[in-house]
Amino acid sequence: MRDHVEASLQHTLTRLGPHGLPLIGRADWNDCLNLNAHSSDPDESFQTGPIRSSGKAESVMIGALFVLAARDFAALAAAPNKRDTAREYRAAADRMAAAIENHGWDGAWFLRAYDHAGRAVGSHENDAGQIFVEPQALCGMAGIGAESGLVDKALASVAERLACEFGVQLLDPPYPEYRRELGEISTYLPGLKENGSVFCHTNPWLIIAEAKRGRSDRALQYLRAIAPTYQSDPDTRRTEPYVYAQMVAGVAAAKPGEAKNSWLTGSASWSYVAVTQYILGIRASVEGLAIDPCIPPEWPGFSARRRFRGATYDLTVVNSRAVGRGVREVVVNGEPIAGNVIPTAEPGATVRVRVELG
Secondary structure (H helix, E strand, O other): OHHHHHHHHHHHHOOEOOOOOEEOOOOOOOOOOOOOOOOOOOOOOOOOOOOOOOOOOEEHHHHHHHHHHHHHHHHHHHOOOOHHHHHHHHHHHHHHHHHHHHHOEOOOOEOOEEOOOOOEEOOOOOOOOOEEHHHHHHHHHHOOOOOOOHHHHHHHHHHHHOEEOOEEOOEEOOOOOOOOOOHHHHHOOOOEOOEOOEEHHHHHHHHHHHHHOOOHHHHHHHHHHHOHHHOOOHHHHOOOOOOOEEEEOOOOOOOOOOEEEEOOOOHHHHHHHHHHHHHOOEEEOOOEEEEOOEOOOOOOEEEEEEEEOOEEEEEEEEOOOOOOEOEEEEEEOOEEEOOOEEEOOOOOOEEEEEEEEO
16 A cells, blocks of 8 residues: 555656646546647547647646645655655655645635646636636645645635535636637536536535634534535425535526535545544544544534544543634543643553543
């Protein structure tokens, strides 16, 4: 597995474009953003049709994913004392983050990409598709530009330009007609599918980004907008009330709020990660089990049980100061510990943990 992850990182590092950003190839996560296809036929299969083998289109999103993965890999490499490998990937992550800040920032949000001709995609200078959700969410998750305020500006732009009552839309404004240089993304009607719908898969990334910035209000707002539990208008949504949809029609669609393609989405698993690891803040680290909640200030706290590396952790989080975040004290089996990472217990052990916020 370690070799597989490193091979994927090397694949990205050996395929960088003119701005030092990763080449997009056929597409990135959004398989309808086909910046190297240049097909004059909007009915062509963009998933299997020809693309430019020498395509120069670059993806800011892949760059942000690389930063996330490279930093995690560096932490894993450091644990078995592979310090040279750890330094190599930390440096590579820093270089990619710098490339994104230097060439992927549009003034109030991150660009989505550069097309084959070197034109920015997801820029305020575009007539459509001025802002995309993916780079804002993933740069937020990776902390790219956090210290200089870029992440907060980008997430504020998401709240202003992309958030609606049905969730956070993929882009704004939608493309009104087919764009040969963009591919399949522009074949859909405005507000549907990749052309400006609420693509539920991306919303948990924003929940994570907002929780990492300490904003439980936005994190919970985005969760409630897409989670089946909170849907109260089945006549509008028109999908099963107990399952996530792949997409919900955006505000530009003929029927905003109508969901499609239930069951066909990674939204459920990503939402589980966002809620348990970033709102409740219980997540694995190399050193042990980290506890770092970001809950609404009005919550009194919560309790949870986590099985981790063969042991069971019974956790009680107390929010008596009504702050919702910031770990003040951690007590493990009656003894206070330094920091917020609980050391790994022996397999089969039961560990009782009390966490005070504030």
